[in-house]
Amino acid sequence: MTQGPIRREAVSDQLFAVLRDRILGGELPPGSPLTAERDLAAEFGVNRHAVREAVKRLQQARLVEVSHGGRTLVLNWRRSAGLDLALGIAASDGGPSVEDLTRDAMEMRACVGADAARLCAIRCSEAAAAQIVEAADRYARTGPDLTELAEADIAWWRLIVEGSGNLAYLLSFNSLLDGTLPVAEVPDDLRTAELLDVEAHQRLASHIAAREAGAVEQLARALLSLSVPSAPRKAVR
Template sequence: MTEQRIRREAVSEQLFTLLRDRILSGDLAAGVPLTAERELAAEFGVNRHAVREAVKRLQQARLVEVSHGGRTMVLDWQRTAGLDLALQLAHTERLSTSYDLRRDVLEMRASIGADAARLCAARCPDRTAAEIVSAAAAYINTGPDLTDLAAADVTWWRLIVEGSGNIAYLLAFNSLVGEGFTAGEVPTELRATELLDVAGHMKLAALIASRDEQGAEAAARALLARSVPVTPHTREPEGGTP
């Protein structure tokens, strides 16, 4: 039995976090039953109501599946969980060496931003296109403080993503720029090359206004890729895997 005990405040929330981390780290492997309710209550010194609430949250996060017979099975979270789990992965220390979440999120940001720019060029009203150009022009006079540039950049990109007319992209954007998400925690210094590329912002705005879909996509990808960390490319040796 573990020596760890739960603080009495937000008991079910703390228990959820502990069980979630066991699942994400592999201590509770996919396909095995979750520790029985009675055993969890005894291990952590909590009542069974707190355990049920924690398990309910695990189920909502698609980390476990509760069968009609009462057995709770651990799921393969890489196949069942959603984007909201990225928020939790960012704060799970034992996974920090297994996943480069900062890189992965910034790559996703570049991909979504590039396609959103393409769609914006194709779909946005003329009024929105004019606002994007105006916001890019105002960007020239922002800074040189990187924090101010980052705030102006978010405002400008929001116009583009809203102009794409894709609600899924907009909700993903809200998560990406939300407080506490990995992309939002990237120090602005690491995004300096992107943020200081005023010409890139102006070029993208002009391409959207001219309705150049492919040009806007390429320009957006080039701009956002400036913030994606470069990682070595792993290649198999010639002749295949020995």
């Protein structure tokens, strides 16, 4: 289906978004050839340089690849794309909804946070453990304003993730904070339950200081899971 000429500003960005949506929505299924460069230029009323820039971005996002025969083929994005596509999925007309992505991101947060806390109990220095305990004590004196609690919670978790010594976990933590992963508003009752569980924060810090990795992982997962929406969803195909 022809979409017609697109706006002239940021032409390659707009074309990338249209082609991305066609791939995510299934209009261009995995294994199919991407529409030829000249045909895309004619369809959207743009020059071929803009088309090449858009296709380059599709390659960078691992949505397409250039085959040995020179054709550009659509990839199965569920197998080839990375977390950097998350914002694109949220902005797309096809693919998972923001609500599904929110649940997925919060589930990932619980898993990463639990294991990061476990590693922190094993790896962090005594000084770092003391900082985590002190931060938990400050957390107990914060609030009851939820905004202040949320800020204190982030600062506390940053100490834990840094203490894990796992760079991938730290970068994932940063992605959740800066919006690289799209997260809608978590229902207030869920987020409030986690933030107001001051006792769990303090116990978790104590377990880290005591190097009780198993107890740390179990408690961290339980605490973070309080903010995971419970609505069911279909498994990833």
